[in-house]
Amino acid sequence: MDLAELAPEERYAWGERVFSALVDNVKLSEYGRSIFADAGFLADYEKFDRDNYRSFDRKFVMKELLKIALPLSGDVAECGVFRGASAHLLAKAMAEKNRRKRLHLFDSFAGLSEPNAAIDGSYWRAGELACDLGEVAVNLKQHASRVxxxxxWIPEQFPEVADRKFCFVHVDVNLYQPTRDALAFFGPRVVAGGIILCDGYGFETCPGARRAAEEYTGESGQTVVHLPTGQGIIFAGR
Incomplete structure (x- = not known):
């Protein structure tokens, strides 16, 4: 069989069969989703990561959800910045909408804190995902007036924004305690209709993040919506 003679959908189906034979506990999604034709988003994504597209769906979801939040009052915050890929997308969307908001970025810039093995499992190690603040600042230099x-370490710097309100908060810290601290602080400060997006909620590698989100929503009377991307959404006031 000459694969070059097959239609794209047929090649995808063959690729799906090969993938399923190699990785039997993960399923590919439908062919032909238009997000892969979004040249602007693709360029923004590849600015930070050309080697894989594992967070492609999640970053697209984040970008789209921000459309709901930006018309509301309040700033935007991110806990867990790494190299600044998500922050770049957030700041760019804020600039395009001409919103006079600030993007507050919280990170140790020294990697993860010490995981609690009993809650967080054994996947993560202290110091993983470290990225120097200077490097991140360079990556986000075009957004310097907004960032x-x-x-x-979370939550040490939270008091610096204790008097602020927020329309959108992105929590991407993987572990139980910083997720719990972030939700406890920002939850009451998110305006009605605003969004908290928990990046690691649905990943087997982040059981602590899921537990923290479910504890928070259980105590606050809110609901966390589990997306197939692995993210969890909390809508403020719902």
Missing amino acids: VFHPG
Whole structure:
């Protein structure tokens, strides 16, 4: 069989069979989704990661959800910045909508804190995902007028924004305790209709993040919506 003679959908079907034979506990989604034709988003994604597209869907979801939040009052925050890929997308969307908001970025810039093995499991190690603040600042230099860095271990720097309200908060810290601290602090400060997006909620590698989100929503009377991307959404006031 000459694969070059097959239609794209047929090649995809063959690729799906090969993938399923190699990885039997993960299923591919439908062919032909239009997000892969979004040249602008693809360029923004590949600015930070050309080697794989494992967070492609999640970043697209984040970008789209921000459309709901930006018309609301309040700033935007991210806990867990790494190299600044998500922050770049957030800041760019804010600039395109001409919103006079600030993007507050919280990270140790020294990697993950010490996981609690009993809650977080054994996947993560202290110090993983470290990225120097200087490198991140360079990555986000085009957004310098909008971005505010708050370097330090979560929740040490949260008091710096205690008087602020937020329309959108992106929590991407993988572990139980920083997720719990972030939700406890930002939850009451998210305006009605605003969004908290928990990046690691649905991943087997992040059981602590899921537990923290479910504890928070159980106590606050809110609901966390589990997406097939692995993210969890909390709509403020719902």
